[in-house]
Amino acid sequence: MPNSSTNTSLVARAWAALDAVPDPEIPVVSIRELGILRDVRQAPDGVIEAVITPTYSGCPAMAQIAEDIGAALDGAGLAPHRVVSVLAPAWTTDWITDGARQKLRHYGIAPPSRTCTTQGTQAPQPVRLVSRNEREHTQPVCPRCGSPNTERLSQFGSTACKALYRCITCREPFDYFKPY
Secondary structure (H helix, E strand, O other): OOOHHHHHHHHHHHHHHHOOOEOOOOOOOEOOOOOOEEEEEEOOOOOEEEEEOOOOOOOOOHHHHHHHHHHHHHHOOOOOEEEEEOOOOOOOHHHOOHHHHHHHHHHOEEOOOOOOOOOOOOOOOOOOOOOHHHHHOOOOOOOOOOOOOEEEEEOOOOOOOEEEEEEOOOOOEEEEEOOO
């Protein structure tokens, strides 16, 4: 087994290689920026492990993400490696970085407008139930013109984790990344 400084170097190289892996459904942001890539570590058997959490159980993009991670690690000369999927703690839109939220806006997708957990904590949080009245009065802001005057057209957008909205001001449709 490599010594501790080698482990640190390999893990740092793996993080650097995986920073550039785009989300297959929203290629303007990386899997790290979306919070899908949770950890990179070296297992006791020496294998580099990339730990990922799906945005929701059954996300069809996870197989592609695992394949893209493998290609990035292979390209960086970091074999052997494996992808480990974990479901707990469950992914939350709170894990989307501020930079990714800005990229989503520029790409035409409204990022989540509220947080679901206590900021800055990775600890499990209780599920926060939101009344229909509160949910319907938390409208996303249009990513094109910035107007808060928007309406939901469909609970599901281009993917199940997004809803389809339209801006009443500029009349343009847009996806809204639903808060989880």
